[in-house]
Amino acid sequence: MMRKTSLVLLSVAAGAAATLLLTQPRSALVGSTARAASSDTYRQLNLFGDVFERVRSDYVEKPDDSKLVETAISGMLTGLDPHSSYMDAKSFRDMQVQTRGEFGGLGIEVTMEDGLIKVVSPIDETPASKAGIMANDIISQLDDEAVQGLTLNQAVEKMRGPVNTKIKLKIIRKGQDKPLEITLTRDNIRVRSVRARVESDDIAYIRVTTFNEQTTEGLKREMANLTTQIGSDKLKGYILDLRNNPGGLLEEAVSVSDAFLDRGEIVSTRGRNAEETQRRTAKPGDLAKGKPVIVLINGGSASASEIVAGALQDHKRATLLGTRSFGKGSVQTIIPLGSGNGALRLTTARYFTPSGKSIQAKGIIPDIEVLQDVPDDLKSKTDTKGEASLRGHLKAEGQEETGSQSYVPPDAKDDKALKMAADLLHGIKQTTSAPAPTDKATNKAAN
Numbered sequence: 001m002m003r004k005t006s007l008v009l010l011s012v013a014a015g016a017a018a019t020l021l022l023t024q025p026r027s028a029l030v031g032s033t034a035r036a037a038s039s040d041t042y043r044q045l046n047l048f049g050d051v052f053e054r055v056r057s058d059y060v061e062k063p064d065d066s067k068l069v070e071t072a073i074s075g076m077l078t079g080l081d082p083h084s085s086y087m088d089a090k091s092f093r094d095m096q097v098q099t100r101g102e103f104g105g106l107g108i109e110v111t112m113e114d115g116l117i118k119v120v121s122p123i124d125e126t127p128a129s130k131a132g133i134m135a136n137d138i139i140s141q142l143d144d145e146a147v148q149g150l151t152l153n154q155a156v157e158k159m160r161g162p163v164n165t166k167i168k169l170k171i172i173r174k175g176q177d178k179p180l181e182i183t184l185t186r187d188n189i190r191v192r193s194v195r196a197r198v199e200s201d202d203i204a205y206i207r208v209t210t211f212n213e214q215t216t217e218g219l220k221r222e223m224a225n226l227t228t229q230i231g232s233d234k235l236k237g238y239i240l241d242l243r244n245n246p247g248g249l250l251e252e253a254v255s256v257s258d259a260f261l262d263r264g265e266i267v268s269t270r271g272r273n274a275e276e277t278q279r280r281t282a283k284p285g286d287l288a289k290g291k292p293v294i295v296l297i298n299g300g301s302a303s304a305s306e307i308v309a310g311a312l313q314d315h316k317r318a319t320l321l322g323t324r325s326f327g328k329g330s331v332q333t334i335i336p337l338g339s340g341n342g343a344l345r346l347t348t349a350r351y352f353t354p355s356g357k358s359i360q361a362k363g364i365i366p367d368i369e370v371l372q373d374v375p376d377d378l379k380s381k382t383d384t385k386g387e388a389s390l391r392g393h394l395k396a397e398g399q400e401e402t403g404s405q406s407y408v409p410p411d412a413k414d415d416k417a418l419k420m421a422a423d424l425l426h427g428i429k430q431t432t433s434a435p436a437p438t439d440k441a442t443n444k445a446a447n
Contacts, residue, residue: 048072073344081347082390083332088342095334095343099249101191101212104163106184108133112152116140116172123192127184133171140179141170161186193248194218196226200422202234207241208256211248211304216255223259223287237292237425239418240308243322243408247303254280257311259287260318264354266311269331271349293318294421297366299384299404302326309364310353319424320366321417324404327387329360330394350394361388361396363404370417372407382407 052072055063074086087095097103107126110117117139122129140147142158150158159167163186171180193215199205204226208215227235238260247253250267257266261282268279295318297309306325312318331349336342352358363386374382387393388400409415 077344077346079392081330081392081394083328083330083345084347085345086342087345089340092336092343098210099212101193101210101214103160103189103191104165104186105160105189106133106167106186107189108159110139110152110156110159112155113138115148117147117152117155123189126189127187131182131184133169133182134173136174138172139169140172141168143168144170163188190214192218194222196222198226198229199239199418200426202230202236203239203422203425204230204235204237205239205241205418208245208305210245211252211256213249213252215248215252216259219256219259220287232289235291237294238288239294239296239421239425240318241296241418242301242305242309243296243298243417244300244406245302245305246300247305247328250280250304250307253304253307257308258282260293260312261315262286264315266354267307267351268354268356269349269351271331276349292425294424295320296417296421297322297325297364298408298417299323299326299363299386299406301364302387303328306359306364307351307353310357310359313364313367314354314357319368320364321368321370321421321424322366323369323371323406324365324386324401325359325363326384326404327359327361327363327396327401329358329362329387347394358397360394361386361400362398363387363401368420370420371405372409372416373414374405374407378407 052068055068056065070086070088077084077086106128107123108128109120109123111120112118119128119133119135119137119139121135122133139155142155145158147155161167165186166183167186168181168183171182173180191210191212191214193210193212194206194208196204196206204223206219206222206226208219223238240260254266262284263282266280266282268277270277293312295309295312297305297320301309301322302325306328309318309320309325313320329350329352330347331351332345333348335344335346337344350358350360353364372382382405383403384406386402386404388396388402412418
């Protein structure tokens with residue numbers, strides 16, 4: 001039996017959704033594969049070898065052998081389902097950076113505009129912020145190399161690098177006659193996956209954009225800060241916004257769920273063999289102190305987001321508002337292939353909510369459906385097709401569902417789901433389809 005490590009991840013990748021990742025040593029994979037292979041399998045592998053040699057010898061141009069192998073591996077995996085894939089060494093490194101939620105860099109959020117890099121905002125207490133980089137600054141050169149012609153990803157790669165290394169930026173700033181030249185020293189940058197604010201003077205609004213290694217820490221910090229700002233007696237409850245959150249680490253999804261639960265199962269994963277079933281349960285202690293919780297979801301809420309939403313809904317700990325979630329209910333294992341060879345992303349299991357429901361190709365239905373008003377020019381771009389629309393997806397248990405609205409208004413005053421959540425917490429609006437937000441006693445009884 002192949003040994004599996006404890007690293008588990010759920011995240012959206014390459015237009016698919018949620019990936020549950022475990023790492024395995026290469027030797028275990030090779031040994032297990034060799035033992036399982038039948039003589040017929042070896043004959044098929046000989047066929048592959050024959051085709052490979054014919055392409056190498058007869059193709060119109062000399063092919064790159066390593067590219068041929070990578071393409072063959074990629075084709076084999078993508079033929080299984082939408083979430084199994086091959087990651088080359090660079091993609092594997094990028095995935096690891098994404099899941100850690102920290103990297104060596106400058107601390108600026110950027111976008112591409114007219115072929116140049118435009119600063120969206122500097123991140124507080126980072127080299128960029130301390131050096132005076134400002135929103136709307138245009139970066140025209142990186143270490144004397146013109147940015148024009150680079151893609152956004154290429155420019156970001158150049159700005160990232162080992163901690164304590166330097167990079168020189170040429171900045172064009174409105175109102176300045178000459179470009180500014182600023183030399184920055186890279187530092188350890190943490191991706192801000194949790195953002196929070198006080199809503200309506202007495203509600204703690206917390207938006208989780210991804211589930212990386214920093215998420216639970218960020219959630220706990222923001223919950224404490226908001227409780228202090230509002231006052232525990234005045235605090236009406238929490239709005240947890242998971243809209244358009246593509247997922248992330250399973251362990252973080254479990255611990256975020258646990259922050260609002262006293263006990264009970266959070267999620268279970270079930271593989272091909274019964275002995276591979278795993279159950280994650282909540283530990284005693286509700287960080288929200290029994291205050292009511294509203295969770296916002298939509299068609300862009302996938303995988304780890306669905307685990308949190310499903311756990312809180314099944315335990316009647318939260319009221320779910322919005323539109324049906326994406327419906328990604330499968331588990332992927334990340335199998336490193338040795339130094340410089342990348343890794344496999346292989347679907348190995350399904351996951352289930354505490355009540356035993358599989359959300360695969362169906363999604364989570366909110367307690368209250370709230371459709372946003374969408375500008376006419378965006379109406380054709382605001383729905384996600386969902387897991388059920390992906391070619392080769394694992395089939396659902398029962399009726400499959402496709403498509404759900406994923407539009408979130410940029411201005412909070414136009415956000416119907418947010419307004420209804422605040423009304424519910426204030427007791428202004430109740431509907432027969434919405435369970436009343438739970439108090440502490442009710443929560444303990446439910447769990």
